[in-house]
Amino acid sequence: MADHRPSPPQRPLPPGVMRLGRIAGSDVVLTPSWFLIAILIAVMVAPAVEQVEPGLGAAKYVAGLAFAVILYGSVLLHEAAHAVMAHRLGYPVGPITLNFLGGATSIEDESRRPRDEFLIAVVGPLTSLVVGGVGVLLWWAGPHGLLLMAVEGLAGANLFVGVLNMVPGLPLDGGRVLRAAIWGGTRDIHKGTIVAGWIGRIAAALALLWPFFEEEVTGSQPTFYDYLIGFVVALFLWGGASAAMAGARFRRRMPDLVARDLARRTLAVPADLPLSEAVRRAHEAQAGGIVTVTSTGQPVGLVNEAALRATPVERRPWLPTASVARALVDGLSLPATIHGEELVMAITRMPAGEYLLVEEDGSIYGILATADVDAAFQRAAG
Missing domain, CATH: 3.10.580.10 (CBS-domain)
Known part of the structure; x- marks a missing residue:
């Protein structure tokens, strides 16, 4: 059934933030930090581009930047899936933001039912896995050169994001899935948040320690970027998990406000x-x-x-x-x-x-x- 509700008015944007369009009635915005990660990706990918297509010169960085755009297009599909599902379930959805750490969808109401929490959370990773699966099918079609590199990156990145986001720790989508399961089983959303928050903290510690064990596990020497990305991911996971746990503890006290x-x-x-x-x-x-x-x-x-x-x-x-x-x-x-x-x-x-x-x-x-x-x-x- 068509949704005839009027779209909410566009909100003023902070300085430097760009509006790219709208999905499911929500603004898609790009923060200045995205350009930093796009440049970082371009620099990291440029040597591989040079190996696949020698002699490109400075154009190899343009190809690397195009790779960053493709990667973040996949992130946008992941976040759009959250927004569309939340919108269909009747929740107000704020902007979809693309930033240094990937993306975030602002759903402006707490889930009313465990089922809603589960559906809104799980649809994002499932979308990433589907896009990754499409990338694998395209790989089997036998592309060559830079196209093969793009397809491999698309498949690998989306499969990685889909699997990573199913880790059952907050603030990842898998943490919300676990919270929904515990909420449904115990009728206590706060208990689900605390459990998923602790798992999120464990995941943060593992992300921080990963570069120190990378050589033993994969046989490859960790680079500066591995340590940097591990630190940033750990900071994101620890901060998100801690904030969710603090919020749950506070909400447990909320009934005292009579x-x-x-x-x-x-x-x-x-x-x-x-x-x-x-x-x-x-x-x-x-x-x-x-x-x-x-x-x-x-x-x-x-x-x-x-x-x-x-x-x-x-x-x-x-x-x-x-x-x-x-x-x-x-x-x-x-x-x-x-x-x-x-x-x-x-x-x-x-x-x-x-x-x-x-x-x-x-x-x-x-x-x-x-x-x-x-x-x-x-x-x-x-």
């Missing part, structure tokens, strides 16, 4: 009551927030603390309380039972300084101040 427990005592006043009188009554009642109501008691506005502080004391007797209140639009009224990630997402969707908390019957429970949520958020993160 709106009801963070609420301030609230004073309800008529919207036309002089502001000075509303403040006096709030102090007397030791209330931390003021809500304006109609004559029937229906809440209509929240007094904004910043606007209140900015109003001179001498003017407050002549101003209605409604003059410093924000209308209760959708998103500013939350259930008193809201907690955890749902609470954080609600605040993210409608940024404000204060929110009205209401009971199931619609009665006012209290005021939730963003500053109080931030403080509790920091305590949970610590």
